[in-house]
Every structure is written in structure tokens, then in C-alpha cells.
Amino acid sequence: MSDAQMKPGTWARDIAMALGTYVPGFARPPARFVSERGQPVHGIVGEFATPAAVYHAAEKVRDAGFKRWDVYSPFPIHGMEEAMGFRRTFLPLLVAAIGFSGAGLGLLFQYWVSAAAYPLVVQGKPYGAWEPFVPIMFELGVLPSAFAALFGMLMLNGLPRFHHPLLARERFLSVSDDTFFLCIEAEDAGFDADRIRSLLEGAGARSIELVEDDA
Amino acid sequence: MTQAHAHMGPHQPAISDEAYQERLDRLARHPALGEQFTRVRPGEFASMQHLLLGVGAVGLGLTVVGGFVYDIRHALAAYEIGVLAATAMGLGALFFVMVFHMTNAGWSVTLRRQYENLASMLPICMAMVAVALVIEIVSGGVLLRWIGMDPHSDHLLHHKSGYLNTTFLVIRFAVYAGLWSFLALRLRGWSVEQDTSGDRWLSRRCRFNSGWGLLAFALSTAFFAFDFLMGMDFRFYSTMWGVYYFAGAAFSSLAALAVMFAFLKTRGKLGELVESEHLHDHGKLMFGFTVFWAYIAFGQYFLIWYGNIPEETAYFIFRKTGGWAILGQVLIAVHFFVPFFLLISRVPKRNPKVLGALAFILIAAHVLDMVWIIKPAVGASGELAPMSWWVDVAAVLGVFGVLGFFMLRAASSVALVPMKDPRMEHALEHCNYV
Numbered sequence: 001m002s003d004a005q006m007k008p009g010t011w012a013r014d015i016a017m018a019l020g021t022y023v024p025g026f027a028r029p030p031a032r033f034v035s036e037r038g039q040p041v042h043g044i045v046g047e048f049a050t051p052a053a054v055y056h057a058a059e060k061v062r063d064a065g066f067k068r069w070d071v072y073s074p075f076p077i078h079g080m081e082e083a084m085g086f087r088r089t090f091l092p093l094l095v096a097a098i099g100f101s102g103a104g105l106g107l108l109f110q111y112w113v114s115a116a117a118y119p120l121v122v123q124g125k126p127y128g129a130w131e132p133f134v135p136i137m138f139e140l141g142v143l144p145s146a147f148a149a150l151f152g153m154l155m156l157n158g159l160p161r162f163h164h165p166l167l168a169r170e171r172f173l174s175v176s177d178d179t180f181f182l183c184i185e186a187e188d189a190g191f192d193a194d195r196i197r198s199l200l201e202g203a204g205a206r207s208i209e210l211v212e213d214d215a
Numbered sequence: 216m217t218q219a220h221a222h223m224g225p226h227q228p229a230i231s232d233e234a235y236q237e238r239l240d241r242l243a244r245h246p247a248l249g250e251q252f253t254r255v256r257p258g259e260f261a262s263m264q265h266l267l268l269g270v271g272a273v274g275l276g277l278t279v280v281g282g283f284v285y286d287i288r289h290a291l292a293a294y295e296i297g298v299l300a301a302t303a304m305g306l307g308a309l310f311f312v313m314v315f316h317m318t319n320a321g322w323s324v325t326l327r328r329q330y331e332n333l334a335s336m337l338p339i340c341m342a343m344v345a346v347a348l349v350i351e352i353v354s355g356g357v358l359l360r361w362i363g364m365d366p367h368s369d370h371l372l373h374h375k376s377g378y379l380n381t382t383f384l385v386i387r388f389a390v391y392a393g394l395w396s397f398l399a400l401r402l403r404g405w406s407v408e409q410d411t412s413g414d415r416w417l418s419r420r421c422r423f424n425s426g427w428g429l430l431a432f433a434l435s436t437a438f439f440a441f442d443f444l445m446g447m448d449f450r451f452y453s454t455m456w457g458v459y460y461f462a463g464a465a466f467s468s469l470a471a472l473a474v475m476f477a478f479l480k481t482r483g484k485l486g487e488l489v490e491s492e493h494l495h496d497h498g499k500l501m502f503g504f505t506v507f508w509a510y511i512a513f514g515q516y517f518l519i520w521y522g523n524i525p526e527e528t529a530y531f532i533f534r535k536t537g538g539w540a541i542l543g544q545v546l547i548a549v550h551f552f553v554p555f556f557l558l559i560s561r562v563p564k565r566n567p568k569v570l571g572a573l574a575f576i577l578i579a580a581h582v583l584d585m586v587w588i589i590k591p592a593v594g595a596s597g598e599l600a601p602m603s604w605w606v607d608v609a610a611v612l613g614v615f616g617v618l619g620f621f622m623l624r625a626a627s628s629v630a631l632v633p634m635k636d637p638r639m640e641h642a643l644e645h646c647n648y649v
Binding site: 081123131132134135 | 513516520521648
């Protein structure tokens, strides 16, 4: 794929990035930004002292229109999903689509086998009787639904992962104690180092740093 | 803790009486629990009550007229469709009240008083069933045709006559009525008593009585359904029948309560006490019992279809012929597919008016379920008048109108939420997060 097809924030780039990260033998697409040391840039992280500070910073980043960013905190912050402007996940639609296709395929295959391909009289029942199909349709509905929910969730949130660029930074480790971080990633279509720096400064970050992707 | 409470629980409660009193004081100051949200002014719902009572009187009057236009079978069937549908609603509400107590549920505290009010309709429902029972016995079996039959005339009836005899039926009915009236009235009574006294041990007493109450409820509901619905065809038997009636009971009680909450919310009651978060979970229960009904209704049909035993299949074969087949298909659509797709999304569950409107479909589905069970039994015992459906409509509206009147009276007479429930603060902060 050419660079033009690999614009940030597109599905093609996301899938290529996921393949390059998790599947051996695949190369990740070239980094959009490179640091002075020549390392790919993961993003810019701001450090905040209080939950309130990071909460209001999140509101500003949300209103500035960023899409690829996250807040890191030692504990859940009430109302953060609204401050970050989370949209509802489309996972339910994925589950519904897979569940109903599973049930539909279950019906189709059973009807085809018992009424067309290999009709057998079982207990004197009609060939195309729908009743015995139902348990199998149910199973083929719920099992793929459960798989779609679990693996779709993992696919969408990028878990499991063995490493995260932020974890290479000594200062970030206090996120499990008393510090709050907000990181805007280079994969965001509107990534602009100067703009982000002034945005985070304006939001009251006590330190702002560039995070390199050292993986 | 006084000595009287010693048998009821641990000797040291989790928080001291002083800390508990502080919690009650916080609740007393809470703006959401203000008088305008939790109390119905005398006569505030009077116009709606008069309307319901009027509909009830006209409906029941027309049912009696129907009895003369057609015959007693048609009128009694119509009346029982209404009464057994309403009894199911009361039973479902009683079930949920006991489950909430047993599980120490916090989220549902602000909803629970309306469940208690609906459950307290059970004594009235039982009086209505008693009327039907007296008519059955006096006329020697109208829908419960075994009442008038000589047990020696039918081998199966003779085989079952140890259970299917009038004396035992009356005894069983007295047990059901006494048990349900006791549970419904006492659980509501203790809850109302707590509104003023704030005695947290009343919650404990409710939980204790819900324990054995649930077990007794499960058995009595099943046998009630055997006696008054399955008994219309004494040859038919299904061990799933009690569960089938229970599934409809839970389903329809939640629907009736959704209507009640929508009504109270539109009249400016409850305010922050019952919000989208609570209704969302109430709606989840509605969705769950939609699926549960479909699951056990299909399970019952499926095993009978596979087993192919004549006494069992006759019930379904009769209901799969002629017009009943169409009714059965409509029933599957409105009792499962329509609510399933309407309630699967979170949006309708979080809007009181939309949820209340959808609940009417569920109530209609439940009534249709009773029609599908009871009405063919009329045809089985003689000619079925094809235009007699207006008697069914009149009787159902009549019974629901009368019970709606008493329901609003019950709601108006006490606070709309359990004011001093120990778990009230959980309910006030209830949130689904996703």
C-alpha cells in the first residue's frame, strides 16, 4: 500500500499497524513522526497532579477534536467517559450481525441436509420440520455471539499486549500511585506537536514530554 | 439491639445504631425524597381512578350481558382470561419483591414500593378467582369440566381423582389465597411500617420471610396453574406448565409496572428517585423474561412434539387447527419477536414514556397468551360463538379497570418509595456506567 492509502485514522492503517505489532513477519507502516534521535514517535504525554486537573484537561482535548488519545489514572474517575467524549461502541452491532448470521446459517444447513441433500424420516416427523432446528440455531446463534463479543472486544481495545511505549518511561510508573497522565498519540489525524504542547500547557500539565516508540 | 431481635441475625450489626441514625438523617434531608415526589395528594389521581372504575364496571357488566347473549361458558372464559392474567401480574410482582429482599438488592429500592402495591392486588385477584370457582362448582363444571364428571366414566380421570376432586381443589385454593395474601400484605405492611419507624430490622424480617416465601411461591404458583389452567383439559399434563405460567407472570408484572412508572413520572412523581438508570435495569428484566418465556414455551412444545404422546399432543394439535393456529403464530410474534427486537436496544429502556408504551404491547401479549390457553377450552366443550370476542375484551378491560383503580388507591395511600429503607442510598446513586 502506498502512503496515500495509509492516511492516519483509516482502517487500512489501523489493520496494518495491528498486524505489524502482533504478527511476526509483518512490518508496521512507517511512523508518521520521527524524534530527533530518529525513533518513531508514539505521542505526547502530559502529567497532571490531581484527578480534577486531568478531568478538565480531558474535556479540552475532547473539544479540540482529538480522537486517538487516552487518560491514565491509578483509579477510575467518575464521569471520565463523558469528559473524554466516549462514543458508544459498535460492538453490540457486530455481535448481533454475527449472532443472527450464525442462527441463519444453522437453519439453512439443517434445512438443506434434512429436506434436500439427505432426507431421512426421523420418528415419522416431516422432513422440513422446524422444531428440531431450533436448539441448534440457538447454539449457533449464542456461541458465535459470545466469541464475537469477546474477540471483538479484544480487537477493538487492542488487548492483550505485552508492551506499551509509555511503560518504558520511568516517570510514567507513578501512574499506579498518585499521578495522572494524558497522552495524545501520533496516530491521531490532527497530531501537531506545537499545538498539543500549548493545549496541554493551557490545561495545566505539570510536565509535557515526547514519548518515543522504542519497540 | 433488643432481645426480641436476637433470633433474627448477628448480634452486632455492621454499623452502629448512631451511624445508622445518621444515615436516616441524611435521607430525611435528601431533596429527591421530598413530599412532592414521594406522596400522592388526596384526590390527585381521582379522575384516572374514576375512569378506571367506570371502565371496570362497564366491562364486568358487559361480561354478565355476554353470559346471557351466549352462555355461561363464554362469559366465564372471558372473565378468567382477565382474572388469571391479572393474578399473574400480582404473582410476578410478589416474586420480584421477595427476590429483591433475598438478594439485598440496592438498585431496586426506589422501585420496590410499586412492586409491593401490585403484589397487594393478589387478595382482590383471589376474591375474583373465588367467584369463578364458585360458579364452576355450582354449575357443575363449566371450563373445569372434570368437576361435573363421574370419575368412573374416564380411566384417566379416575386415575387422577385423588387430586382432581372438588374438596381438595377448594382446600388448595384456600392455601394459595391465604399464602399469597399473607406474603403480599405482610411484605408491603412491614415496608410501609419502616417508612415511619425506620427500624432496619424490618428489612431483616422481610428477608427471612422471603426465603421460605420464594419456595412456597414456586410450588403454589405451579399448582395454581395446574388447577385453573391445565385443569381445563384433565387429560393434558405438562410438568412445564407451572413454569410457563410463572414466566408469563414475571413478564406481565414487569410490563404493568413499567406502565405504572411511566404514569407516575408523567404526573411529576418520583423525580430523581426513578430515573433512566433504574428503568434501564427494569427494562433489562423485561427483556430477560421475554426470552425466558420463549425459551420455556418452546421447551414445553418441543418435548411434547417429539414425545408424541396422545394425551399431551391433543392440547397442541387442537391449538394448531383452524383459527387457533393463526392466534398461536400472532402470540409467538407479539410475546417474543416484537418485544425482543424492541427491548434489545438500550434507548427504549431508558425512556419512561417509550418503555411504558412498549409495555402495553407486552400486556396485550400476555392477555393473548391467556386467550390462547383458555378460549379453545370453550370450543372443546361445545359450539364456540365466533363473534364472542367482544365479551373477552369487555371482561379483560373490566378486570384490569377494577384492579387499576385499587392499584392507584394503594399507591396513593402510602409513600411512593420505601422512605427509610437501609439500602436507599444505593438506589439513589444507582448507575449503569455503560
